[in-house]
Amino acid sequence: MRKQKDPKRLAEYESLLRAVDEMDVPEPSAEMGRKFQALLEEAKKARFQEDRATVRRPSPFFNLRFGLLPRLAAILSLVIVGWFLGYQVTPRPERARIDFLASEVREMKKTVMLAMLENSSAAERMKAVQGAQDLTGLDESVLDALTRTVNNDPNVGVRLMAVNALAHYAASPKVREALIRSIVRQKSPLVQLALADVMLALNEKRAVEPIRRIIASPLVDYSVKGKLEAAVRELL
Amino acid sequence: MIRVKQGDLDKLAVLYERYSRILFGFFFKVTLNSQASEDLVQTVFFKIIKYRERYRAEEGSFVTWMFRIAHNANIDHYHSLERSRNEVRIDETDVRSDEDTDDDFLKKERSRRIKEALGLLTGEQREVLILSRYQGLKYEEIAEILRCRVGTVKARVFRAMEKLRRVYRQLEER
Numbered sequence: 001m002r003k004q005k006d007p008k009r010l011a012e013y014e015s016l017l018r019a020v021d022e023m024d025v026p027e028p029s030a031e032m033g034r035k036f037q038a039l040l041e042e043a044k045k046a047r048f049q050e051d052r053a054t055v056r057r058p059s060p061f062f063n064l065r066f067g068l069l070p071r072l073a074a075i076l077s078l079v080i081v082g083w084f085l086g087y088q089v090t091p092r093p094e095r096a097r098i099d100f101l102a103s104e105v106r107e108m109k110k111t112v113m114l115a116m117l118e119n120s121s122a123a124e125r126m127k128a129v130q131g132a133q134d135l136t137g138l139d140e141s142v143l144d145a146l147t148r149t150v151n152n153d154p155n156v157g158v159r160l161m162a163v164n165a166l167a168h169y170a171a172s173p174k175v176r177e178a179l180i181r182s183i184v185r186q187k188s189p190l191v192q193l194a195l196a197d198v199m200l201a202l203n204e205k206r207a208v209e210p211i212r213r214i215i216a217s218p219l220v221d222y223s224v225k226g227k228l229e230a231a232v233r234e235l236l
Numbered sequence: 237m238i239r240v241k242q243g244d245l246d247k248l249a250v251l252y253e254r255y256s257r258i259l260f261g262f263f264f265k266v267t268l269n270s271q272a273s274e275d276l277v278q279t280v281f282f283k284i285i286k287y288r289e290r291y292r293a294e295e296g297s298f299v300t301w302m303f304r305i306a307h308n309a310n311i312d313h314y315h316s317l318e319r320s321r322n323e324v325r326i327d328e329t330d331v332r333s334d335e336d337t338d339d340d341f342l343k344k345e346r347s348r349r350i351k352e353a354l355g356l357l358t359g360e361q362r363e364v365l366i367l368s369r370y371q372g373l374k375y376e377e378i379a380e381i382l383r384c385r386v387g388t389v390k391a392r393v394f395r396a397m398e399k400l401r402r403v404y405r406q407l408e409e410r
Contacts, residue, residue, distance in 0.1 A: 009401075012401055013397055013401065016350070016397070016400055016401060016404060017369060017397075019346055019347070019350040020265065020350055020354070020365070020366070020369060020400075021369055022343075022347070023265060023347050023350055023351060023354075024344070024347045024351075025260070025261045025264050025265070026264070026270050028256070028257065028260045028270070028273070028274055028277070029270075029274060031274070032256070032260070032274040032277060032278065033256075035274075035278050036252055036256070036277075036278065036281055039278065039281060039282055039285070040245060040248055040249060040252075040285075043245055043248075043285045044245050044246075047243060047245060
């Protein structure tokens with residue numbers, strides 16, 4: 001900076017800076033002004049459109065192009081279409097396989113239930129009768145097993161449960177027949193009364209004769225006798 | 237500018253009226269080319285519109301902000317020149333006409349020579365020198381525009397002055 005203190009040099013600087021200040025600068029062309037006007041008009045137009053878009057813009061939730069609702073609707077539609085197509089596209093052998101597996105499970109449950117009915121524990125046999133009621137579409141072997149239980153099981157509780165289980169399938173003539181035949185075989189007054197109630201519910205007149213035979217028996221309990229006579233009167 | 241920032245774009249015409257010639261003169265002395273200067277003025281106003289939201293009156297004057305945009309436009313201009321490998325084209329307008337007096341001629345000759353001398357400076361040197369002579373900008377404001385320290389601005393101005401003096405003398409002796 002020593003040079004700046006030199007008066008001659010400082011004067012030289014002054015002179016040069018004055019020359020820079022006074023340097024001829026041409027006039028900008030009219031084109032520059034026109035370009036600016038065009039730029040300004042464009043900016044104003046863009047701002048106007050921006051304002052209009054802001055005013056008209058509906059809630060983003062309902063915005064047709066970017067709203068949340070249309071997006072949710074689109075997603076839901078895709079899920080439904082996807083599920084439908086998936087169901088249609090699933091090969092038939094696959095469905096048959098699923099049906100086969102379901103019947104296998106049912107068979108297994110039936111086998112377990114039949115085995116349990118042979119169990120020495122009354123509680124296990126009760127579980128088996130309960131399991132028989134849960135099986136859908138009872139078949140002959142299960143109905144036969146339940147009938148055998150009603151007629152032969154040593155436990156009154158098991159026999160009562162079996163009567164109730166069979167009563168659910170009383171629409172079947174074979175089951176109804178089996179229940180009627182069981183009446184005379186019962187020694188337990190509780191099972192006799194349960195069967196009489198089932199007969200009343202079914203309005204099964206064929207049960208009158210077997211019930212009369214129980215009433216006629218000298219071993220019948222006095223209170224049971226009165227209820228059975230009432231059942232016969234109702235059935236007639 | 238505050239009105240422009242708030243969306244009143246018509247007020248930009250007022251700013252243009254007030255500053256377009258100043259900017260044009262600044263760019264002309266830096267680029268030494270009138271067409272490039274017109275384009276750069278256009279660029280500055282385009283950026284003023286585009287970045288109007290970023291203007292903060294509390295952070296500095298409008299002129300400082302405008303010259304910072306001008307400085308950035310200048311940098312872009314020189315980069316594009318470098319890419320296209322073009323050199324600074326100096327307008328040749330100072331031709332003596334028959335009506336010119338000797339005084340006029342000397343003035344024109346001096347103007348032509350100073351322009352030629354400026355052309356031999358780097359773009360950065362021209363810019364800092366011209367800024368120091370414009371709009372009464374202080375060194376602090378120039379430092380703000382160039383994003384550097386005040387000491388750096390002073391050093392650059394001094395170096396630019398020295399070089400200008402040297403090349404001008406060489407041109408005179410030629």
